[in-house]
Amino acid sequence: MKRNRAGWLFTLPATIHLLIFAVLPVGYTIFLSFYNWNLIRDERRFIGLGNYLRIWQDGGFLKSVLNSAIYTAASVPIGAAVALGVALLVTQKVKGVTAFRTLYFLPSVCSQVAIAMIWIYIFLPKKGMINAVLGMFGAPNGTDFLGTSGWAMAALVFMSIWVALGPRMVLYMAGILNVPGYLYEAAELDGATKNQQFWHVTLPQLAPTTLFVVITSTIGGFQVFTPVYMMTKGGPEGSTDVVGYHIYSAAWERFQVGEAGAMSFVLFLIILSVSIIQFRVIGNKQVDG
C-alpha cells in the first residue's frame, strides 16, 4: 500500500540511525560482555559469564551502583520538590516574574565543564563561597566539601539541584497552569484551606508531571558523569564513584571493554526496572487521585 510505503520511507533515516546508534549497540553490549577484551592489545577471549562474576566479586561496581542510587535518591525527590516550590512561586502574578524565570533557567543551559570549575571553587574550604558565607555568620568554615568523603556526594547533589532547577520548574509551571480552575472553586466551597487545596487538588493533578520529572531525572541521575569527572574523579576514597564514571573508567582508562560492557548491561537493567517501578507507583496514584 502506498501509505505504508510512504510511512516507512519517511521514517527510514531516523530508524536506521536509531538502529545503528541505539538498538544494535544494546545487543552488541550484551555480546561483548561475554568477552575478556582489552582494547590496547585488542585481543578478545570468550569467557562466558566471567565478567558478570568478576564485577560481582570486585565490589567496586556494586559500590558505584550504590553511590548512584544514593545520588539519585537524594537529588531526584529534593530536586523535584524544590522545583515544584519554585514553580508555585513563579506562577503567581508578580511584577518581574518572567525575568526571574529566565534567571532560574540559566544554569541548566550552561557548559557543565565551566559550571564544574566554578563549583570546585565554591566548595573550597575557608575561602570558597559557601564557607565564606558560613564564616560571615561565625559558623565553622573549614569543611573541604569535595575533599571529605562524608561531604563530597552531598556537594554534588546540592550542585545538581542548582543546575537542573530550570527545566523541572518549567515542567511544573505548565502543570500548575493546566489545573482546571473549577477544582479550586469546588474545594473552596467545601471550605478547604489553601494548604489543603495544595495537597488535595494541586499535587494529585500534577501526578503526570511528577512522573515525567522523576523518570527523566532518574535516568539522568544514573548516568551522571561530567561533574564527577571534572570535580572529584570518583574520590575521595571512591565516595563519589558513581556508576557512569565507574564504567567510563573501566572502558576508557583501563580499556577493559568486556567488563565495562557487562557493567553497562547491568546498569541498563537497573534503569529499566527503576523506571517501571516508578511508572507503577506514581502512575497508580494518578488513577487514585
Add this chain to the structure above:
Amino acid sequence: MKRIFSWLAMLALAIFLIAPFVWMVLVSLHPAKSPIPDYKDLIPKQPQWGNYKLVLFSPEVPVGRFFLNSIIVAVAVVIGQLFITSLAAYAMARIKFKGAQFLFWLFLASMMFAGVVTQIPVYLFMRSAGLLDSLSALIIPGLSSAYSVFLIRQFLLGLPFELDEAAYIDGASYWVVYSRIMMPLSKPALATVASFTFFSVWTDFFWPLLATNSMRLRTLEVGLSIFKNSYGTTNWPLQMAAAVITLLPMVIVFLFSQRYFTKGIQMSGMK
C-alpha cells in the same frame, strides 16, 4: 503583603542562583597565581583583564579553533537532525501506516538507554568506519534523536487533520503535505527542537572527549577542560577566566532563544 513576600523569596533565590557566576567573574579578575582572596578582598583592586587575553590567545591552546569546531558541529547537527526527525515525526503523526505505533514505542523506549549503555559499541563502530578523531565523529551520532522525534510528533498531532485531507483530495503527495503544509505550521516546534539540540550539542562533553584526540578537533567544551589543570591546581583566576569565556556566548544565545526552551519543555511534559 503576600506579594512582597513572594517577591523577596524570588529575589533571594535569584541571588543564590546567580552568586556563583558573580563570584566567578570577580575571581577571574584577580592577579594570576595570587592566593585565593578572602571574601573581604573579593572585589579586585585592579581588575586584571589581561587574564582573558592570556586564555583566549594561549599559543598552546587554540581557543578560536575550538570555537569554530563547536559552531560547525552544532550547526551541522541542528540542520541534519531537524530534517531527519521532522520526516519521521510527520510520518508517525500524520500518515496512518502499519507499524507506526510500534516505531513510536521503539523510539520512546530508546530514550531510556542512551549514553552510558551504548558508548562502547558506538565507539567501536565509529572506529571500524575510520571516523574517529574527525568532526564527522561528532556530527553523525547526533543526526537523529528520539527526543526530537517525540517533540515534533506531539506538536503535529495537535494540528487539525482537515488540513492534510483537503490537500490529498487536491492530489498532493505526502512530500508536498510535509514540506508545504506541515513544516511551515511547525515552526514553533522546530525552533524549540533547534534550540534544545544546539545547546545539548554545544555542551556535550562525554562523546567529544572520547571520539576526538587531536587538539585541533576539540570542541570548546572539551578544549576548555584543559584549563582546569593547566596552570597547576591553584591558579584560580585563569581557570575562572576560561570558564567565563565558555559561558558568555551561551548566556547571550540563551537570552535570545529562551522562550523556545520553556515551550519545548512544556510540550514534552504533556503526554
Add this chain to the structure above:
Amino acid sequence: MAGCGPGPSGGKIVLRIADWGGAGDDSVSAQIERDVYAGFEKLYPNIEIQREGIPGSQDYVKKILLGFISHSEPDVIRLDASSAAVFVDNDILLDLAPLTNGKQGINLSDFFPNTLEVAQRGKSIYAIPVDFTPMVMYYNRRLFDEAHVPYPTENWTWAEFLDRAQKLTKGDRFGYTFTNWMAGWILWIWNNSGDVLDQHGKASSTATSQSTVDAVTFIRDLVNKYKVAPSLSQQAAEGALPFANGDAAMEMSGHWNLTTLTSAPKIHLDDVGVAPIPVSQPGQKPVTVLYESGWAIGKHSQHTDAAWKFIRYFTSAAVQRQLQKTGIGVCARKDIANERAVNDREREFLKIVPSGKNPWGAKVQGYDFVEDEGTKMMDSVLKSGKDPRAALKDFASNVDRELGKQ
C-alpha cells in the same frame, strides 16, 4: 582517516606533539619552550607543529592510550618513565633503533645510561631521553635561618628531619608540606626499606610489610600528631603552593619545582637549597627515584620523518642548552648537564643522581592504576583517619586484582 576534519593548512605537514603541559602562562619558562618550538618551524618551514597538551600525568597516559586505540595518537609522544612500560611493552611506539643508527642518527653515548634504560628493550629503543630528575628535599634557607635551625645534611635521618620540622613550625608556617600524590610520598617508604610492589609486580607482599606501614604512619603523623605539615584541606583553603608561598620550609620534589619557584613572588631562588631525602635509620644510604622523560613516535604516525627530525632537533645540544634554562629537569645529555652544574644547587642534584632508581612504571604495566590507588589510599589515611595497615591492605588487594587482569 581525517574524515571531514580540518586538514593540514597550506600543504604543510602538521606534526602533532603531545606532552603533559597544558596552556602555558606568561612565565619565562613557557616562553622559552615556545621559542624552541618556533625554532623548529623556522628550520623546517614545511612542518607545522600542533602541540597537544594533556595536563595531569594520570589523564595524559589514558588519553594517549585512547588515541592509540582509535589510531589517532599524536605523532610525537612525550614518554614519562613512570608510565613507560605500558607504552613500550604494548607495541604502541615505533622502534627508534633503525633511526638512531641511520644516517640522520643520534649518538646514544651522549646520554646518561640510566635515562636510556627506561625505554630500551634488547636492541630496540623506544624513546630518546630529554631530561630527568631525582626527587630531592627542597628547603627554604631564609626560613631555616630565621628559626635558627641547621640546614639538612648529607645522611640525615627521620629523627633529625622531624626535629627540624618541629622547630620550623610556628603559627601559620609549617616545617614540611606534602600531598596525596604518590610519586612524592613513595620515597618515604623506600627510605624505610619498604615498597609498594615486589619484583614480580605484586603488591600484597611488600605493601603490607611493617616497614611500609611504618613509613605511611610516619607521614600521617607529620600532619595529625606532630602537626608539622598542613592537612590537604588546609592546603586547598590557601589555594597557593605552601613551599612556593613561603608557608612551608621543606618539600619533596623534582627539578621541575624550580620553574615554579623562579616565578614565585614570595621566595628567592638564592634561598632554595636541595638535600637528599632523609633515611629512617642512621647509617642507612638514602635512595631516590629518577623521574625521566623522553620523546617517542606513535606507531600510527604518518609523519615519522618529520617526527624524527623534531626529536633530533629537540635533543640536540644547542636546543637543550636553551631549553634547560627553564629549570624543568637535569638534562639527559651529559655534556649539557655538566655545563649547567655551575651552582651548588645544580651540583647537589648531580650528586644525588647515583642514588636514584627508575620508577616502577618503567617496568610494570598499569602503574598509573597503582598510582591512582595510592592516592586513594593516602586520602583514606589523611582525610578519614583510616588505619595505615588496613588502608595498605585494601590498596594491595585492589592493585593485585587489577594488575592480575592484564
